[in-house]
Amino acid sequence: PPPRAHQLRSRERSPSRDPPMASSELTYRGQQAAAAADGAHAAAESKPRTRQQLPQPLRYVLGEQRLVFSLVGMALATLLFLLLSPSTTTTTTTSVAHLAAVGLASRQYQSSGGAGRMAFEEGTGGVRHGRVPLGLKRKGLRVVVTGGAGFVGSHLVDRLLARGDSVIVVDNFFTGRKENVAHHAGNPNFEMIRHDVVEPILLEVDQIYHLACPASPVHYKFNPVKTIKTNVVGTLNMLGLAKRVGARFLLTSTSEVYGDPLQHPQVETYWGNVNPIGTSSHLFWPVLS
Numbered sequence: 001p002p003p004r005a006h007q008l009r010s011r012e013r014s015p016s017r018d019p020p021m022a023s024s025e026l027t028y029r030g031q032q033a034a035a036a037a038d039g040a041h042a043a044a045e046s047k048p049r050t051r052q053q054l055p056q057p058l059r060y061v062l063g064e065q066r067l068v069f070s071l072v073g074m075a076l077a078t079l080l081f082l083l084l085s086p087s088t089t090t091t092t093t094t095s096v097a098h099l100a101a102v103g104l105a106s107r108q109y110q111s112s113g114g115a116g117r118m119a120f121e122e123g124t125g126g127v128r129h130g131r132v133p134l135g136l137k138r139k140g141l142r143v144v145v146t147g148g149a150g151f152v153g154s155h156l157v158d159r160l161l162a163r164g165d166s167v168i169v170v171d172n173f174f175t176g177r178k179e180n181v182a183h184h185a186g187n188p189n190f191e192m193i194r195h196d197v198v199e200p201i202l203l204e205v206d207q208i209y210h211l212a213c214p215a216s217p218v219h220y221k222f223n224p225v226k227t228i229k230t231n232v233v234g235t236l237n238m239l240g241l242a243k244r245v246g247a248r249f250l251l252t253s254t255s256e257v258y259g260d261p262l263q264h265p266q267v268e269t270y271w272g273n274v275n276p277i278g279t280s281s282h283l284f285w286p287v288l289s
């Protein structure tokens with residue numbers, strides 16, 4: 001039967017004005033074709049797609065349990081890869097970067113004849129590596145540590161190098177000492193630059209640890225204006241560098257912020273015991289005057 005729309009249209013027309021049969025037919029045929037197309041489309045949508053309609057590669061994978069075989073093959077390959085990965089072997093000597101990649105941090109280490117490599121020992125035996133799949137090894141970062149020749153900075157440098165990072169120490173040796181990092185001399189991942197952070201410096205790095213500042217009272221009171229410049233201008237310079245090269249930034253504080261603490265060691269939630277009109281607040285007076 002013709003669609004309803006056509007019936008209505010035919011009924012509306014008067015016979016006298018009607019050559020319209022042709023146009024009506026055209027309309028009708030068109031609608032029939034459209035309806036047929038619609039019907040086919042709906043049927044196609046409602047019917048689940050058979051395997052024959054799937055693309056050739058999918059049909060191949062689904063045929064004769066090939067998918068199961070593929071998955072079992074992949075699982076076996078992954079297992080073999082994990083078991084036979086070179087990082088599971090046991091050695092006594094290896095590079096700093098390699099050790100760091102498997103998470104060995106605090107080791108007793110010694111220089112191995114200036115060849116730019118370190119020999120690591122753990123107890124009397126060799127170093128046992130963790131099982132780290134090759135593809136998952138951490139990529140070493142380029143890191144700058146300002147004040148890296150100081151007490152805290154030099155220990156940080158030890159850990160970063162052991163982690164496999166390339167470290168640049170920037171220090172003006174106001175209170176720091178070269179000896180604190182001298183054991184890294186010859187390590188290709190280590191560099192030291194004598195530089196005052198009050199002056200800008202451009203380095204290509206991924207991370208910045210900013211520790212450069214006189215920390216103990218005797219040092220920061222030695223030249224208060226210079227201390228303030230180091231804190232303000234030095235930090236701005238390093239922040240500027242971080243922004244320019246897109247590096248992550250860590251600013252260290254000092255235990256001096258606790259004043260004369262009544263709690264040892266000071267936990268993060270401790271507010272300290274500070275004299276608000278003490279020496280540290282006096283430091284800014286010369287600047288104001």
Ligand SMILES: O=C(O)[C@H]1O[C@H](OP(=O)(O)OP(=O)(O)OC[C@H]2O[C@@H](n3ccc(=O)[nH]c3=O)[C@H](O)[C@@H]2O)[C@H](O)[C@@H](O)[C@@H]1O
Nearest residue numbers: 147149150151152171172173174175176212213215254255
């Ligand atoms: O206040 C703290 O919490 C810590 O302060 C110091 O540790 P650190 O911060 O490492 O202080 P320094 O050993 O003096 O290191 C500061 C580094 O910054 C450098 N620096 C200082 C001033 C400057 O303008 N530029 C600069 O590069 C110094 O030469 C030095 O290498 C003490 O040594 C720690 O015992 C104490 O815990």
